[in-house]
Structures are given as C-alpha cells and as structure tokens.
Amino acid sequence: MSYQITMENKVAVVTGAAQGIGAAIASKYAEAGAQVVILDVCPKSCAEELLQKLSKYGKKAAYYLCDVSDSTAVAAVFAEVAHRYGRVDVLVNNAGVVADWDKSYAINAKGTYYCSEAAKPYLEKAEGTIIILTSASVFSGGTGIPQYVTTKAGSYALTLFLAREYAKAGIRVNGIAPAVIMSKMLVERFGSEEAAREHYKTVMPLGRMGEPEDIANIALFLACELSEYLCGEVLIADGGRMHIG
Template identity: 35%
Template sequence: MSRLDGKSAIVTGGGSGIGRAVCARFAADGATVVVADVDGERATAVAAEIGGRAVQADVTVAADVARMVADAGRVDVLVNNAGGGMSDDVLEIDEEEWEHDVALNLKSAFLCSKAVLPGMIERGGGVIVNIASVNGLAFFANEPYSAAKAGVINLTRSMAVRYGHHGIRAVAIAPGTIRTPIWQERVEKVPEIFEKLLRWYPLGRVGEPEDVAAAAAFLASDDASWISGEVLRVDGGLLAGNAQMARELVADFEDAE
C-alpha cells in the first residue's frame, strides 16, 4: 500500500516547478491529484503525465477557487503552492506590486483553505500543506513576498490550532533556494548565481523541486498524523547557521593573534 492511497489532493500552482514535482510525487504515492494552475495548458500537460485531473484557476479570485474545489469534489489534502514574486526594496516597489505579491502568496492560501475547510470539517479530517519560504523566517530581501510568506506561516499555525479538534492538520514547508523555472530565468541573466549561492548552504547544493515534494508527501500522509502547526525547513541547512561567516570570523581572530 502506498503512502497516499485513497487520498484526493488539490495542488495549486501544479503546472510547473515545485507544484509539478508535488503532483508527480503524490500520484506516485497513490493519491488522486487535481492539478490546478492559472495556465490551463500547463495543468493539462502535468495531469496527462501523472494520470490526474486538470483545473484552470486563478487562486487569487474567490470565484475561481470555488469552482476549483467544486470540480475536485472530495479534498483530503490541499497543497497551497501557488506563489512567487520578484519585487524588492520597500522604497522601490509600488502599491500594485505589493498587493500582487501578497495576493498571490497569502490571499490565495486563505481563499483555498477557506474553500476546502467545510468539507474537511464535515468528514472529520484533512490536511492543508502550505508552501511557505525561508523568506518568511529571516531576511532574504523581496519584502512583499517575504511578508506574505510570513503570513502563510502564521495562517498555518492559526488553522492548526483552530481546526485541530476536527481532525484537521495544517503544516508548512519553508524551502530555501530551489531550482525552479523562476530561478532558471535568473541563471540566464546571471549564469554564476547558483555558484555564488552555494557558499551559504551547508549541504553544498541548491534544492530540487523533488526535495520539497518528498517533504510534502510525508506531511500529507498518515506517517505525520501527529504533526500539525509545524514549519518544516527544507533548506539544505541554510537557517541552521552561516558557515561562511564562522570561517571568516575564525580567520580574522587567528590573523589578529
């Protein structure tokens, strides 16, 4: 018996990157997967690959979310993965950019969670997996995105506490740098960017979408039945400490002796 046999899941932003990997992993682990994406063609392509169903939906729009959940039917697991953002310094961004990033990353998680919760409450259980970010736990620039991801983490904890007595678990994953299409676009502009990043990661590599998918599959499964309100960092050790800083500090002290 596979880990997610008999489970029905919606994965938002399932047409590429982390979402695509989550869809593939969930399907391999036995789940029936609804691939939701604002790009209907991408959703259809992934659904065809994994034997799932595709739904085109803009998860920042309540009507689209309601249609998505109605089309899905029973939802045992919701993965709020849709997100992204390229805005940076508070002094440089405008109100529209701020609202876009907050809507895409935080409002979407709120709308989708609100839509599936009544069914989960009625059935006496369910799992909501929110894809947050290390940006929600520490400063890595991209202020609107980071603020929204911090909100996702708090929303996760709130739902875990408020709905736990219904048998509903809410958990979050905070990935570090993951080799997604967005990062590949950055590599095209700055080819050496990954090499520069490696010095900050104790494991010496950036993450792959499959690293996050493996964590999501575990958290969505009964193996994690007593884990709720947790934020699992999938970050190659990034937030455990700064090895480069430690080496430089030690070197400075040694030079001073």
C-alpha cells in the same frame, strides 16, 4: 517487509502545480497512488506534459483553471472536485507569485486562506490535511523583495492560525519553508542551471541547492500517516543554511 507510503483512495488538490515545486508535489502524490487535482492560472496546454506524466501512474489527473485570489471561483472549484471525486483529503497551498504588493498579497496570503476555507468542509469529513508553502526568507528577511517576504510571512502566520482553528475539526495544518530551490527564476538570474548550482555549492552546508523533488518528499511525509501527530509545524527546508550555515 519494507514500509511503503501510499495515498491510494486519497484526493489531493495542489494549487499552482503547472510547474516547479507544485508540479513535483503533484508527481510525488500521483506516484503514491493519489487522485491529483491541479489548480492553476495557466491554460491547461501549459501542463500537458505534466498531465501525461501523471497519467502513467494509473489515475488521470484533473486540471482546473482557477485564480486562487477569487474566492467565489475557488469555492466553486472545490465544490466541483468534491462532487466529482466524493472527497478531498489533502490540500497543498503552493500557489505563489513574485509581483507587486497587491497581487502578492492577493495570491500569497488571501489565496491561501480562500483555498483553505473552501476545502475545510470536505477535509473535515475526511479528517484531512493542509500543507502551506511559505518561505525561509520569512525568518531571514532575504530575497531583497519586500512584498514577497511580507506576504509569505502572511502565509506562515496563516499556517499557525489555521492549525489552531482547524484542529478542532480534525484537520491537520502544517507548512514547508523552502529556501533556494532550482527554478526558472534562478536560471534566468545566473544564466544557466550549471551556474546556479555552482554558486550554491559553497553557500549551502549540504553542498548543493534544493530541487523541487526535495520539497515534494517533505510534502508526501506531511500528507501521510507518518506525520499524523504534527500540527502547526513549519519545516524549514534550506539544506541547513539557517541553523548551521
């Protein structure tokens, strides 16, 4: 009999999930049976294709327009989600930006904290888990964007801080630190997906760049019972570049 990961009867909130890594995580959770709730600043129309895809897994995903840097709005949304579904089991703090210093700090660091604090009372009841998306650039200093590296370092530090604080409430907090993942930004930088993939063939020890689904697989692991003894761990997902590259 094969082992199957299931998120049936779980409610998972994923921030910044209209596209990219967040959308891949939302899809993976929906496929595993979770009730998915997406928070994003994009109009709902931007995610219609994704929402239709998620509905094919059996549950209609919810979509809330929410700026995670607005603590009042965040608290209201989590209260609404808890009222609507009766629980919150998983929070994925995925929302992030490449912007100026103030906006980067507001979203990448403060937004992560606001969402975690707003979700805490509901996660405590469910003995739930929080997953924070930080960045491998925190360890390497790469990307060439100081405000991004600095504020992602803030989300990394928050992972450790919240893991220590929330463990007392039975909430596990872990993180994922991706490196180069296929995105619209990379396509624009290299001119095409093919060019980006070709470039990283010789850069990454595994011979390829990462895909959003690679991160989604790790997020599924961190949300399920297989990782229930992990707390305060940040998994570096970079195809081996940091350790053996």
